[in-house]
Amino acid sequence: MALSITLLCGGCGILTSPDLNPKGPIAHAERQLLFDALSVMMIVIVPVFIMAALFTWRYRGSNAKARYTPKFDFYWPLEFLVWGAPLAIIVWLGVFHLWPGTHRLDPYKPLPSDVAPLQVEVVAQDWKWLFIYPEQDIAVVNELAFPVNTPLSLKITSDTVMNSLLIPSLGGQIYAMAGMQSRLHLLADEEGEYWGRNVQYSGKGFADQQFHAIAMSRDDFDAWVAKAKQSSGALDAAAYQALAKPSSKVPVTYYSGVEPDLFDSIIAKYAHGHDRLAAEAAEAGHEPAQP
């Protein structure tokens, strides 16, 4: 009740909030799960509010008319209901929402689509995001552009402390950890500029560690790639070393040409001779690679 009042008070803000105003099927499905669970839970929540209000009023000390049974302390049918109702709801929630929802929305699972997914390798740095496009041989700092209605297949690691990548309008969130690779599959079904950022506290530049996530038409994307390709700098080993140093509020920077296997070498840096093994495990299995 109070929650809904606040939701109403927060009116304009909440209705346009990225979580409740999704721009892709993943965020949409996650929101749907939230709504489904919320409505199922109301079966127990609403009676609590009603009982609390009713009993507090009816059995107030000054109301001598109300029945008073000081020794009434057990009643089987009531107790059956008290255990049974929450249990039934939890079973319902688990069987019909939680278990299938978690399997369907596994961030490691590639999205079904007729279009070939766009591969992007993501590196979290202090305090910025590096996006490497291996197929296009370009790299960008703090800007993630991709064609609309095309699955976005992200491989994520960190070259610093633990980070977590979230684009609220598109959904999902996954940790980025050094020496390991995590995966996230997203899709935008509406063109637009969204924001994404690190949501795992990572030091003094944390507040500014955000990027633009731009869903554009296929033509615009091709133009964007062409523009990136025209930039002068290439992301070779030396350029990467310089970039990886802590810095914040870094403007969007394009690199034409990327050191081969840069992403794998960033992981391998922390994996100490097990790099091949780690990469294979990450590729084949599900768990983040163990060093």
Added chain:
Amino acid sequence: MPFYSAIAASGAAVTVLGGVAVMAVVTWFRFWPSLFGEWLSSLDHKKIGIMYIIVAFIMLARGFVDAAMMRAQQAIAYNSDGYLPPSHFDQIFSSHGTIMIFFMAMPFLTGLFNLIVPQQIGARDVAFPFMNSVSLWLTSAGAGLVLISLVIGVFSTAGWTGYPPYSETQYSPDVGVDYWLWAVLVSGVGSTMGGINFLVTIVKCRAPGMHFLRMPLFTWTALITSILMIFAFPALTVVCSMLALDRTLDFHFFTNGDGGNMMNYINLFWLWGHPEVYILILPAFGVFSEVVAVFSQKRLFAYISLVLATSAIGLLSFCVWLHHFFTMGSSETVNSFFGIMTTIIAVPTGVKVFDWLLTMYRGRLIFKPPMLFTIGFLVTFVIGGLTGVLMAIPPVDYMVHNTTFLIAHFHNMIIPGVLFGFLAGYMYWFPKAFGFKLNEWWGAASFWCWIIGFYLAFMPLYVLGLMGMPRRMEHYDIAAWQPHLIVAAIGAFIIFLGIVCLGVQLAVSIRDRKQLLDLTGDPWNGRTLEWLTSSPAAPYNFAVLPKIEGIDAFWHLKEHGLAYKRPAKYEPIVLPKNSLIGLFIGGAAFAFGFAMVWYIWWLAVLSLAAIAALIVIRASDDEPDFVMPASTVQAIEDERFEQLAKAPRNEMEDEPGFVGFPAPEAAK
């Protein structure tokens, strides 16, 4: 020294001046002898309990100042740096969480256990009175380390969870994380010992007839909490020791690379961290169970269900730790399993809520402040439970994890669920500790400020979480967030008024203590055994151990006119002597922690040696107890019954559920 910011410097000044002021007051009123002789050295569980709660209130004030500063910063930091630099803001969110969990909630619940559990089970003391004193002083030593970090050096910026690799030397080279680590380690040892103490006390020291299934619910929650403490705290001690080894001796348990793996830390930390949530909340559930029955003037509904639900929560609390990191890349099956386990906890919790409501059903409610806190809890807590179940669904968690939605959720559990419970317990049992009641008007005022402030401060955070706002933001550039953050800051201000009301309530009650006097020891028409003793209770609690015939033992005695029967003669009673060694061990532990933070090796060795020596000295004391002669017991009891005889009419005597005080002749 905190010269990095004027605000931190003034905080340090307040800390130092506060300490100096307390010492000045103690000196002025010549309290030193009684302070050392009767309090700091006391092994009486009731005095130890009171000291724990004093620590909790001091740390509540400090932790709240941190919270208020964060709310103020975020309210103004839209496209601006606000008034706090990141290095300071980050220390504040870390110390706020650390203080509230380890040094506010933990001492508060341990204090309530100390004050009440022995009296509820008809015991004369805890099983290990000396260890109890050591626990208190270790906890205080940890609190001291957090406080002194504001004056000398800096505090951690890694949050209250201290996740590596950020908390490793490579990324946090200053002493902040070390302060956090050693404060947590030192107090963690105290908490483990506290758990052992109360487990043994409850299992071994119950009065004749106090079967397990006759124990009051508060004692039941103390029992389960103690078991959780014993099993969970070692995980924290281990994981913090490993991180300390990483930082101090260059180990590589959790480092980036060199074979380290931060995921192990996160697993171990939450293996303690989740049971810890229930360590905090179960005692509050215990308080609510007592309060709701007494102020509904009715037997607790479905006692057996509540016992089973408490035990089930205790067991399940060890099966859900992974829900704190659904986003770490576990497989969908692992995430589903832990999600389902988490939602299952909602079942016994829901049972409790309904059984408390059914206790109110057909009762006669008396809206004393503890009851107000209980009703406020029931309504507010289910909202937190609802959002908890939502976050237990992994894909929903992917969306709102690490956002202010999470912050809103756990404050929604911990403020109504834990703090309201402890404040209810404080107001409910205060007369038992001091012999007079607390002012009700200010208590009610405090409740209304707390609950209104809570809704204003945290409901906007749910909204902000859905808007994608991460936790721990020092500034931001999204205009839509700011109005919500301003409302939240107003809420924090109203909570501040609630804390002021608590202070005024205490001051007014001390001033009016003559009118608020409780001569009976049973001001609320109580049901459980702690109300049989005088207020405050005699050092031995019970001159004659009561015989327990059922649930609501005291109620049963009153109903059958047995509550105030005097024996033909009293027996001598064995009681522990006071000892300052616990205080000294705490002091040495503080010195050890401080030495480890600053790498002062000679001091570390010296303080460890001192602790060992103190333990040897204590162990060589062949006469730690003394015998209180029967004549002294007789004298104390004579005075008690004289007071009972001249006790004025109790306000509860007009209530329909009243079961009676002794007839005047019983006092003879």
